[in-house]
Amino acid sequence: MPRGNAGVHVKRADIVMVGAGPAGMAAAVRASESGRSVTILDDNPAEGGQIWRGAKRSPPNGQAAKWFRKFQGCRAERIAGANIVAGDAGSRTLLVEGSGDSFEIQFESLILATGARELFLPFPGWTLPNVTGVGGLQALVKSGLPVEGKRVVVAGSGPLLLAVAAYLRQHGALVEAIAEQADWNRLLRFGVRLLGYPSKLWQAAALAPSAYLAGAWVTAAEGKTKLERIQLRHGSKERTIDCDYLAVAYGFWPNVELPSYLGCQLREKAVKVDELQRTTVPHIYCAGEVAGLGGVDRALVEGQIAGYAAAGQDNQAKALFVAREKTHAFAHAMQETFTLRPEVQALAEPHTIVCRCEDVTFERLRSADSWRAGKLHTRCGMGPCQGRICGPAAQHLFGWRVESIRLPVFPARIGSLISKTTSSEKGVLL
Amino acid sequence: MPAMPDTVEITVNGKLVVAPRGASVAAAVAIAGETCFRRSVSGEPRAPLCGMGVCFECRVTIDGAAQSRSCQIECREGMRVCT
Helix, strand or coil, X not given: CCECCCCCEEEEEEEEEECCCHHHHHHHHHHHHCCCCEEEECCCCCCCCCCCCCCCCCCCCHHHHHHHHHHHHCCCEEECCCEEXXXXXXXXXXXXXXXXXXXXXXXXXXXXXXXXXECCCCCCCCCCCCEECHHHHHHHHHCCCCCCCCEEEEEECCCHHHHHHHHHHHCCCEEEEEEECCCHHHHHHCCCCCCXXXXXXXXXXXXXXXXXXXXXXXXXXXXXXXXXEEEEEECCEEEEEECCEEEEEXXXXXXXXXXXXCCCCEECCEECCCCCCECCCXXXXXXXXXXXXXXXXXXXXXXXXHHHHHCCCHHHHHCCHHHHHHHHHHHHHXXXXXXXXXXXXXCCCCCCEEECCCCEXXXXXXXXXXXXXXXXXXXXCCCCCCCCCHHHHHHHHHCCCCCCCCCCCCCCCHHXXXXXXXXXXXXXXX | CCCCCCEXXXXXXXXXXXXXXXXXXXXXHHHCCCCCCEECCCCCEECCCCCCCCCXXXXXXXXXXXXXXXXXXXXXXXXXXXC
């Protein structure tokens, strides 16, 4: 392989995707139909993203099975365990840290399908072991964590709560309660069925009607060295529930770090795209959750549009606009339904940790007047997660806008960075 | 060719753990009965939060490599994991 400016191996492909969840997989399938060379980079051990994590061996439904089959059959080159540590939109290159060594990849077009992560809102005790995300606990169970006989409370907001509760129960967990912060009025206004709560899911969850609590939220997690119990607020009542796991998250947050770093403008929390999924930076496209939260159907249709458009097949892309419109309407209804109530954004107490990497408390952070000032004075957001967990939390707690993405986009081995600084872009780290 | 066994054996803090093939190191640490994956900068016990490689709470030492995200790495036969 040739060596580039950065002193590392150089690869190239006509179209490069970052992220092999539903959007990236669909983009790879459609882009490679054109005969262009396609490479898809993913930081997970296998494709499927979060929603289809571990689903390669046993797809959860016909839709997933279909897309895994198509993806297997397409000619895209797949590189798993790859983290993007730097990149440049002008020279159209990314610096990638693989599971072995680092390499540079050059592209004509880039499709970013970096997905979303869960939104965590700090509350007393949320740093205790066995307090996890909702999708977080499901991901851990999918990768082998046993939950048989464990008492679990699922809390937060969104359609994922019931789906994960059903999944955990199938794996032998005892679901003690599901606490949804939105109240019944909101849930019923848009139709619980419409929002991905089909009757079979209720059956799978096998809940006593009293176990699904709307207008309820966890106010504290308690335990000595790990979670032992939670405090739950339901209407005017407070309850204590003993449990082994608490799975709690308040919906999702788009992973905009890489697109922001490459110069793509945002619209609200997501990357701004046009009808062909083009970002504001030439040759860069975004699809799926990173371009707006909306679930797997939206990700699949947007991925296909981006894949066709990047390959110059605009007519095929346009044929999918109507289908995309429907998924956007669904996304809008979902956001309205699960709007966060002010109470869940005000659960942190003075000693509650907000930044888990640097152990910065709410009290210390509160005295700052911006994200930047908070970082400078407390090191909030400067640990290895680089503000990915506390940044969105701070935005909800203080209304701060989280800005300035710096190299490395992801914590990198020092070797990858040394080779970067020997390149013509020397100084970019300073 | 003999069939691949459907489990792998690793050690967690010196203790032998049998994990399902394909299981993450994070799962194996939990199977070993460890609830503290790392100590935070102020000494609090911590364990996985996000399960997808973002939060860095699941960091352990794997075969001498510190700060490895256990939720993103699959168990391999003979791995030595320390929390």
